Amino acid sequence: MFQFDNFGSIQAEPTDHYYLNSNNSDTAKKCLNKHNTLSTIMKEWKILSKNLPDSIYVRVYESRIDLLRAAILGPAGTPYHDGIFFFDILLPYDYPKQPPKVYYHSHGYHINPNLYKTGYVCLSLINTWSGEKNEMWTKKSTLLQILVSIQGLILNERPYFNEPGFGDLRNSTDSEWINRSIRYNEATFVFSCKAMLHVIRNPPQNFEGLVVGHFRDRAASILAAIKDYQEGRESSFEVLPQLKADLTSLHSDFENALSDLNSEAINMNISAESVIEELPIGSSSTTNSAMNNNSKESTESVVKKELPIKSSSISSNSKPNKKGFLGKLVSKFGKCYSSIN
Numbered sequence: 001m002f003q004f005d006n007f008g009s010i011q012a013e014p015t016d017h018y019y020l021n022s023n024n025s026d027t028a029k030k031c032l033n034k035h036n037t038l039s040t041i042m043k044e045w046k047i048l049s050k051n052l053p054d055s056i057y058v059r060v061y062e063s064r065i066d067l068l069r070a071a072i073l074g075p076a077g078t079p080y081h082d083g084i085f086f087f088d089i090l091l092p093y094d095y096p097k098q099p100p101k102v103y104y105h106s107h108g109y110h111i112n113p114n115l116y117k118t119g120y121v122c123l124s125l126i127n128t129w130s131g132e133k134n135e136m137w138t139k140k141s142t143l144l145q146i147l148v149s150i151q152g153l154i155l156n157e158r159p160y161f162n163e164p165g166f167g168d169l170r171n172s173t174d175s176e177w178i179n180r181s182i183r184y185n186e187a188t189f190v191f192s193c194k195a196m197l198h199v200i201r202n203p204p205q206n207f208e209g210l211v212v213g214h215f216r217d218r219a220a221s222i223l224a225a226i227k228d229y230q231e232g233r234e235s236s237f238e239v240l241p242q243l244k245a246d247l248t249s250l251h252s253d254f255e256n257a258l259s260d261l262n263s264e265a266i267n268m269n270i271s272a273e274s275v276i277e278e279l280p281i282g283s284s285s286t287t288n289s290a291m292n293n294n295s296k297e298s299t300e301s302v303v304k305k306e307l308p309i310k311s312s313s314i315s316s317n318s319k320p321n322k323k324g325f326l327g328k329l330v331s332k333f334g335k336c337y338s339s340i341n
Helices: 026-032 035-051 143-154 175-201 208-230 241-259 261-267 296-306
Strands: 007-010 056-061 064-073 084-090 101-104
Touching (some): 026 035, 035 056, 035 064, 056 143, 064 143, 084 143, 084 208, 175 208, 175 241, 241 261
Antiparallel strands (some): 056 064, 064 084
């Protein structure tokens, strides 16, 4: 029933973005409005708009071009399946000389050796972990590479072996390491489910439609997975008493949370900030107000050069234009449609 574009631009920055108060100095604003920096960011937006996989969603902000928010779906075959994991991204004012900063919304759960409770993301590509030279950030690296790396390298089927020094044991046939990995997956699944509940009850700004649609669609699958873990079908081990108790509680919590989604979809209006503008991204507001400085002329010229500027009117009665609209705002989640070329 629900469609949510993989990429979209939002006029106003989200007030719940982790990096909202970053890059506010005059120096940062001036650097971000340089022609080369603007051009690089516009190219990044285009790469994302054309190449995101179906399981990764990104929103950029016309009034703050240095901020992005990404939602990554947990891959099938991993303890993260059916989850939505949110990351706030900041482009430093000297981008792309320095890599983006990435913050993980952990909700207090440590679900992976590379994703800390504090929100710290440990990844060579953003220079927060050591690696070979070709694994570190360069000016030719992209945001798309970062997002795909998080999904593929961090949210994998055996996250226990993401621990430093354990990587070479990933394919070990030693029962001790296999057992450790299985037990880690069991705990990770529980934490992942608890994080899902938090997301259902407190969806990040501009992703409310995705959260409602995704969890309504995956409700049966999530409840079935909890039962499988609870009854020991996910491993050859006896289910630990504490694990069984946690899963019993989770099953009940999920039944309550998921049953509420229908009424939430009907009764909750999407805020005006959730309007997804037509692509190609543009209008003078895209970057003229981005960092609130006086470089209006140079900013407009970069946007017009990189992305043809179009305008569109959004109304609650409009239908999506299959010729190029990324999405249109309607008053109810149950009628939230969007399309992309």
